[in-house]
Amino acid sequence: MLRLLASTALISAALAGAALSAEITVGAANVSTYLDPGRDHSNVGSQFYYNSFDTLIGRNHDTTKTEWTPALATSWKLIDDTTMELKLRDGVKFHNGAAMTADDVVFSLNRMFQADFPPYQVRARDRFNNFAGAEKVDDLTIRVKAKRAEPLWETLLNLQQVMIIPAAYTMSLAGDPAKLEHDDFEAFSLKPVGTGPYKVSEFVPGQTIVWERFADFWGDKAPLDKVTVKHMPETASRITALKTGEADIVTNIAPDQLDMIDKDPDMKAFGAPTALFHVMIMNQNHPKLKDARIRQALSLAIDRDALNEALWLGKAVVPASHTMEEFGELYMPELKTFEYNPEKAKELLKEAGYDGSEITFDTAAGYYTNGLLATQAIMEMWAEVGVKGKINVGDKWTGNSPELMVRNWSNPMYFADPFGSFGVMWAPGGPSQSEGRFNTDDAYAAAWEKFRFSGDVELRRAAYAELMDRVKADPALLPLYRPYEAWAMKNSVNWQTKPGHIPYVLDFRAGSISFN
Amino acid sequence: MLAYTLRTLAKMVITLFAIVTLVFFATRLSGNPIDFVLGEGITKEDRELLIAYYGLDGSVWTQYLRYLAAFVDGQFGLSFLERRPVADVVAERLWPTAQLILSATAFTLLVSIPLGILAALKRKSWVGSAVMTVAFLGLAVPNFVLATLLVLVFAYLLNWLPIVGNGTPAHFILPTIALSGLLIAALTRFTRNAMLDVLSQDYMRTARAKGLKERRVILKHGLGNASITLLSVIGLQVAGLAAAGSVVIESIFAWPGIGQLLVRSAILRDYPVLQFGVLTVAIAVIVINAVIDIAYAYADPRIRLAKG
Numbered sequence: 001m002l003r004l005l006a007s008t009a010l011i012s013a014a015l016a017g018a019a020l021s022a023e024i025t026v027g028a029a030n031v032s033t034y035l036d037p038g039r040d041h042s043n044v045g046s047q048f049y050y051n052s053f054d055t056l057i058g059r060n061h062d063t064t065k066t067e068w069t070p071a072l073a074t075s076w077k078l079i080d081d082t083t084m085e086l087k088l089r090d091g092v093k094f095h096n097g098a099a100m101t102a103d104d105v106v107f108s109l110n111r112m113f114q115a116d117f118p119p120y121q122v123r124a125r126d127r128f129n130n131f132a133g134a135e136k137v138d139d140l141t142i143r144v145k146a147k148r149a150e151p152l153w154e155t156l157l158n159l160q161q162v163m164i165i166p167a168a169y170t171m172s173l174a175g176d177p178a179k180l181e182h183d184d185f186e187a188f189s190l191k192p193v194g195t196g197p198y199k200v201s202e203f204v205p206g207q208t209i210v211w212e213r214f215a216d217f218w219g220d221k222a223p224l225d226k227v228t229v230k231h232m233p234e235t236a237s238r239i240t241a242l243k244t245g246e247a248d249i250v251t252n253i254a255p256d257q258l259d260m261i262d263k264d265p266d267m268k269a270f271g272a273p274t275a276l277f278h279v280m281i282m283n284q285n286h287p288k289l290k291d292a293r294i295r296q297a298l299s300l301a302i303d304r305d306a307l308n309e310a311l312w313l314g315k316a317v318v319p320a321s322h323t324m325e326e327f328g329e330l331y332m333p334e335l336k337t338f339e340y341n342p343e344k345a346k347e348l349l350k351e352a353g354y355d356g357s358e359i360t361f362d363t364a365a366g367y368y369t370n371g372l373l374a375t376q377a378i379m380e381m382w383a384e385v386g387v388k389g390k391i392n393v394g395d396k397w398t399g400n401s402p403e404l405m406v407r408n409w410s411n412p413m414y415f416a417d418p419f420g421s422f423g424v425m426w427a428p429g430g431p432s433q434s435e436g437r438f439n440t441d442d443a444y445a446a447a448w449e450k451f452r453f454s455g456d457v458e459l460r461r462a463a464y465a466e467l468m469d470r471v472k473a474d475p476a477l478l479p480l481y482r483p484y485e486a487w488a489m490k491n492s493v494n495w496q497t498k499p500g501h502i503p504y505v506l507d508f509r510a511g512s513i514s515f516n
Numbered sequence: 517m518l519a520y521t522l523r524t525l526a527k528m529v530i531t532l533f534a535i536v537t538l539v540f541f542a543t544r545l546s547g548n549p550i551d552f553v554l555g556e557g558i559t560k561e562d563r564e565l566l567i568a569y570y571g572l573d574g575s576v577w578t579q580y581l582r583y584l585a586a587f588v589d590g591q592f593g594l595s596f597l598e599r600r601p602v603a604d605v606v607a608e609r610l611w612p613t614a615q616l617i618l619s620a621t622a623f624t625l626l627v628s629i630p631l632g633i634l635a636a637l638k639r640k641s642w643v644g645s646a647v648m649t650v651a652f653l654g655l656a657v658p659n660f661v662l663a664t665l666l667v668l669v670f671a672y673l674l675n676w677l678p679i680v681g682n683g684t685p686a687h688f689i690l691p692t693i694a695l696s697g698l699l700i701a702a703l704t705r706f707t708r709n710a711m712l713d714v715l716s717q718d719y720m721r722t723a724r725a726k727g728l729k730e731r732r733v734i735l736k737h738g739l740g741n742a743s744i745t746l747l748s749v750i751g752l753q754v755a756g757l758a759a760a761g762s763v764v765i766e767s768i769f770a771w772p773g774i775g776q777l778l779v780r781s782a783i784l785r786d787y788p789v790l791q792f793g794v795l796t797v798a799i800a801v802i803v804i805n806a807v808i809d810i811a812y813a814y815a816d817p818r819i820r821l822a823k824g
Contacts (some may be wrong), residue, residue, distance in 0.1 A: 027680070027770075033597035122562040160728035186599050195563050204608070205598035206780065232770040236664065237679055240672045299589060395783065397551040400560065417726040425557055434559035
């Protein structure tokens, strides 16, 4: 028995040793040009923050069900309707060796809640508008004040934008080390420091990110010694890099490349529909599109399943409403907001007296995978119901132009709630309305209020259903599909993206990666 | 001579000024970075806020004057995307591209000059025809096709050579060949034609009549004279490479060079990087041309004497 124990111990020590010496290289289609979790909400950036930064409240990422877990806060409770008190984890260290204090936490939260730096102000307004600020109670306790009762406390304190960064270090980066200046945040984005299991040991913007295991991490130690992320812009080169041994995992593999990977005995792929919609937006205020029936027809004419089959080999997901499984209790697949019905489209066009005038569809050629092909197919589908479409190809964002008729866009899930997807883009006074292509009225605003601030899930669901009815009656958008995104890796690597993350997160924390 | 130098310098400054101005207006008239990358899904008010923060407010003229004033001070600005001085951004990318171009130029010369001479000397045999046929085909293959083919065969299938970045000498092999393909094809033809011109000259007959060995006749008198024509061709080709040729190759081989940087900056409207990057490339091209001019003068005593 003793011998068995001893040999087991030896084997596990050997295995642990093997895991501890692991180093991998990731070939990424895009590498961030700056690293600041507060400022960033891009799909490129979201890949890189989770390994190096922590939030106060964590989440079980293995499931789309909402399960909050202690992270830099060990517990939290509501003191009253608008105040949450959080107990901080003791003994947490930043990558620069400094101990994390309540001051750092208050600083990190207020850099967003009371933002004065324009790039933060933008993010603060679209998601943290309800937070007044954070204050220190004692060395291990802080309080967050909301302006009004907040149903999404945990969701919002789990966001990448409120990951915790060191106050003194940040202030020391530029100008006066005792003062906080905008340039401190600018400098931070090139020399990021957090509390996560990997520290950023080298960063060449747009080219290379090197993570090394942070020995003083408060939680389970990182499984990898070192991870090097390298920019590899060409898909074929990324796949070849797996063959030459220059990469162990590569990102952004298009569906048409999967066959090549499946046939190759040295590599494998993992893919899933991304928590993001490619959408078609329609300008409610364009003179030719003012009649809602015309926009309904433009939407009803599009066979999204056919687009999925032809462009995504059936691997994308076509939604019946602006909803995703990731929304947890707010996932509402029973809503039938969007459908394909060319006959009805023809009728509506006739009723509305569509005069056959040209309807332009703006698209950027390379920005969205399959974007241009989808647009071309949509032109054919429109033609079948008698709509004369024309494609305008250009890189420029035209969503704010009064001449805009129709264009493609995306609605990412910035966080796992309809507020983090539909809500960011289509709130009253939000981006779509302020750009003049989407109108809301008192009834919409009232439904929005209920959806955003009700403490009761059923009330929120009912209000969201009401919003979707409004979208159906007077459409300004059509979600086309959730695109399919895949990663490829050597056969010896076991890694997958996790369903509880926002899109594209490269999670290499303990339990996320192993080797054969 | 002083007047000549001053005139050349003045021309250079005017050219560079024109380039900077052109890039400035061309990029600004086609949209700003807030519309491309920094401002996805934001309200109109927030867009204005970011435009002011990134110094993109005011009319194009105001911005231009602001830019020129900063330029005179030696302030070239921060990259919108990388949040650091553009000089740092561009400097980091310059050397890898220079390395690649030097390597490709050297390889081109080593291969195409002997081949061109061979094709000229053996123009009546199958050897000459074979060389010229291959060179002709080579001209028809774009370098991204050649690059993809090389990656497929030597990296994907045979697994002999690496393809990501510029880390080791082995990393230079495939991109160098890919970038040289077209140049070798072109320069082999030029070398052959230049040699054919020279071979029929009287001084060649004289050299042979003096009793010189054939090898010396070809290399000194033949190649020596042909090199005058060749130098101008090489100069132009190198300049062409620096400006455009390596962009695709850098992308395929994940080469951290300036070609990739300029493409990204153009697409995402990172004006400060684009302006400084184009300016740097323009200076490099002008300097290379000047060096070629001098080399030309040395190769051709007639020019040297005329200028002196």
